[in-house]
Amino acid sequence: MKLVPIPEEKYNNYRVDAIFDCYKWDPKFVDNNTLAKYVLVLKEDEYKELVYLTEKLDLETVKAEEFLNNNLKYIKKLCLPNKLVKEIKKMQNYDKNKHIRLMRYDFHPTIDNSWQISEVNSDVPGGFAEASLLPKLAIKTLNKDYYSIDFGEILSKAISNKIKKNGTIMFVHCTSYSDDRQVMQYIGDKMKSLGYNSIYGAADHLIFKDKQAISILNNYEGKVDCIFRFTPLEWLKDIKPKKWSGYFDTITPSCNHPIAIFAQTKRFPLIWNILEQNDIEMTTWKKLLPDTKEVKDFKEGYIYKPACGRVGENISIKEACSKEEYLKIIKDVKKHPKNYVAQKKFTSKPIKIDNKEYHICLGSYTVDGKQAGFYARISELPRIDSYAADIPVVIERNKK
Amino acid sequence: MTNKEIYLKWAPYNIKWSSWVRPVPFIYLDSNVNEFIDYKIPHINYLKEVLPNTAIIIDINGVDSIKEGIALNKIGYYPIPIFNGTSSNKAMSTTNNKVIEPLLVWGAFELKEIKDDALPVFLLDENRLNRYKTDCGIFDNSWDVYYQDLPSSKYFLNNGIDKILVRANKINKDLNKILYDYQKENIKILFTNGFEPIKEIKIKKIKYIN
Numbered sequence: 001m002k003l004v005p006i007p008e009e010k011y012n013n014y015r016v017d018a019i020f021d022c023y024k025w026d027p028k029f030v031d032n033n034t035l036a037k038y039v040l041v042l043k044e045d046e047y048k049e050l051v052y053l054t055e056k057l058d059l060e061t062v063k064a065e066e067f068l069n070n071n072l073k074y075i076k077k078l079c080l081p082n083k084l085v086k087e088i089k090k091m092q093n094y095d096k097n098k099h100i101r102l103m104r105y106d107f108h109p110t111i112d113n114s115w116q117i118s119e120v121n122s123d124v125p126g127g128f129a130e131a132s133l134l135p136k137l138a139i140k141t142l143n144k145d146y147y148s149i150d151f152g153e154i155l156s157k158a159i160s161n162k163i164k165k166n167g168t169i170m171f172v173h174c175t176s177y178s179d180d181r182q183v184m185q186y187i188g189d190k191m192k193s194l195g196y197n198s199i200y201g202a203a204d205h206l207i208f209k210d211k212q213a214i215s216i217l218n219n220y221e222g223k224v225d226c227i228f229r230f231t232p233l234e235w236l237k238d239i240k241p242k243k244w245s246g247y248f249d250t251i252t253p254s255c256n257h258p259i260a261i262f263a264q265t266k267r268f269p270l271i272w273n274i275l276e277q278n279d280i281e282m283t284t285w286k287k288l289l290p291d292t293k294e295v296k297d298f299k300e301g302y303i304y305k306p307a308c309g310r311v312g313e314n315i316s317i318k319e320a321c322s323k324e325e326y327l328k329i330i331k332d333v334k335k336h337p338k339n340y341v342a343q344k345k346f347t348s349k350p351i352k353i354d355n356k357e358y359h360i361c362l363g364s365y366t367v368d369g370k371q372a373g374f375y376a377r378i379s380e381l382p383r384i385d386s387y388a389a390d391i392p393v394v395i396e397r398n399k400k
Numbered sequence: 401m402t403n404k405e406i407y408l409k410w411a412p413y414n415i416k417w418s419s420w421v422r423p424v425p426f427i428y429l430d431s432n433v434n435e436f437i438d439y440k441i442p443h444i445n446y447l448k449e450v451l452p453n454t455a456i457i458i459d460i461n462g463v464d465s466i467k468e469g470i471a472l473n474k475i476g477y478y479p480i481p482i483f484n485g486t487s488s489n490k491a492m493s494t495t496n497n498k499v500i501e502p503l504l505v506w507g508a509f510e511l512k513e514i515k516d517d518a519l520p521v522f523l524l525d526e527n528r529l530n531r532y533k534t535d536c537g538i539f540d541n542s543w544d545v546y547y548q549d550l551p552s553s554k555y556f557l558n559n560g561i562d563k564i565l566v567r568a569n570k571i572n573k574d575l576n577k578i579l580y581d582y583q584k585e586n587i588k589i590l591f592t593n594g595f596e597p598i599k600e601i602k603i604k605k606i607k608y609i610n
Contacts, residue, residue, distance in 0.1 A: 012413040019423045020404050028419050029548045031555045176531075176543050178424045181486045200489065202540060218492040218537035386548065 001046055003038040003353045006141055011037055014141045022137055023129035025182040029386050036391035039138045040376050044398045050364050051371040056284040057105050058366040061120060065262045067280050069094055074274045078267045079338040083237040090249040091259060100158050100255035104363040109349045116346045117288045122263035123256060124230050127363060127375030128152060129186035130390045138392040146394035151365055151373030156190045158367045162253050167225030168197040170215055175202045180230055203231045204239055208246025227254040233261050234308045266307045266341050290344035295337040302342040304333045313385055320383030348382045356380060403429045409508035410481060417520040422482045430501050437463060439506055441471050446592040450476045455520050455561045459568035459575055462500040462525030469523045470510045478518035482549050483525055488539035495530045495542045522550060529572060544574040553585035565590040565598060579603045
């Protein structure tokens with residue numbers, strides 16, 4: 001794995017092309033440029049290893065979530081919000097063959113030349129255009145014989161395999177956030193190009209009649225053939241008035257179905273022993289995820305992670321937090337220990353280039369169990385959060 | 401001009417502050433919005449010349465915000481649109497984010513050359529906070545400005561800016577939160593409603609959940 005710089009004289013055009021042609025509408029975060037000046041190049045062997053590990057992880061996750069859905073007595077330790085637990089009981093009609101299951105596992109290279117994962121984005125992973133169009137733009141800009149995996153192609157094909165042609169897909173997101181819309185717009189345009197009717201609405205623009213999703217969005221009223229949800233479940237539960245209950249038992253194909261909640265919580269590892277006692281193998285997860293404990297069992301060398309954390313926020317990596325932020329996290333952990341886990345800290349191996357060191361978070365997608373491409377971010381700090389830069393991932397062919 | 405070319409007029413390469421221009425309204429820019437718009441450049445009552453060491457945030461309705469930005473550009477400022485609202489397509493919506501689009505096209509032609517040492521004027525639309533829904537089918541494309549949409553206090557101070565002038569009818573809640581943090585980092589906050597003289601104000605901490 002290496003970083004290859006975008007030539008300085010080409011970077012400005014590359015950035016503008018990424019904005020206009022690759023749905024990168026958020027190229028700045030405070031003072032940080034969120035589009036890397038590098039391309040992440042994987043060797044083919046590394047790519048194959050990641051495909052293997054990702055698909056093994058996914059197999060374990062899918063088996064675990066199906067088991068948990070049929071054995072809800074075991075989910076107590078996940079400490080899911082009460083509002084969600086009530087609805088989860090309705091998911092008994094879940095049939096994985098009717099829905100599209102999308103996940104992204106976040107890999108990190110470590111100093112002992114191995115991989116660790118920090119989480120699975122089980123519920124609403126993002127970064128779609130960055131994993132589809134940006135690598136192609138990078139290859140064109142570099143003019144090299146690299147290739148990339150087109151996540152958008154794989155995802156759109158999976159959707160079209162399960163949804164009738166010309167069907168209506170609602171892309172459910174937080175409509176006030178342009179950074180959510182850019183993700184939805186990319187895949188919506190992709191589905192439109194395949195003949196689907198893509199509509200964009202909020203979670204409460206769907207109602208459910210006889211378990212069928214119906215759009216009440218002004219000017220787009222009617223039956224919906226697929227729900228593509230980008231509003232996280234833990235936000236969904238706070239929407240008033242409560243119209244979101246139907247997401248849990250809908251017969252309308254969904255990506256993702258709320259079954260995603262079991263692996264989304266960072267407390268998922270706390271019930272692995274129960275899963276293993278019931279013959280659900282968690283070997284790959286155990287190999288790749290650092291040891292995870294209840295907060296009360298915190299040891300030296302561990303960090304706190306919020307159970308419902310996103311984009312690396314509120315993780316207590318001391319050297320990556322301001323003192324104020326660190327103390328705020330610790331205070332919250334003490335107040336709400338069940339909202340966190342303690343996880344053994346791994347040492348990320350940065351890549352050195354241009355007298356700087358960059359830490360990598362390499363997200364590896366699965367769509368219906370198959371590896372489906374990469375979304376990566378880099379940062380000079382070991383915590384990859386909103387300040388990190390998106391970086392396209394390409395693959396270098398083996399020399400013959 | 402293409403959308404990219406219009407964007408690049410507002411965000412030219414290698415000019416300080418240009419990377420803060422938010423691309424969102426430029427992506428599907430439509431210069432043929434059916435609104436009557438008076439393109440007259442307004443007279444600035446509160447400022448005759450560039451205020452040293454001072455950045456400006458204009459938070460009035462989007463159309464006037466762009467026009468005032470252009471007026472300030474004529475005396476040496478760099479107007480930076482940070483509009484971030486999305487389109488509702490054909491659904492009825494809470495906010496008309498498209499009304500600014502012909503102004504961005506017009507402004508691209510009006511903008512004078514931007515010097516690298518020009519002080520920034522960040523342009524906001526106060527209508528972003530219109531989120532009242534008369535019907536549950538309405539598309540809520542209201543939006544907030546967040547700390548990540550603006551430079552950090554450290555960046556301002558390192559670039560010689562220790563004052564921020566807010567030109568608005570009032571300090572809106574989302575902006576209040578950002579200004580409060582700037583104030584904590586020793587940046588002075590000034591205010592004008594556009595007619596009254598500029599005065600220093602103290603920003604109070606308010607609890608704000610969008």
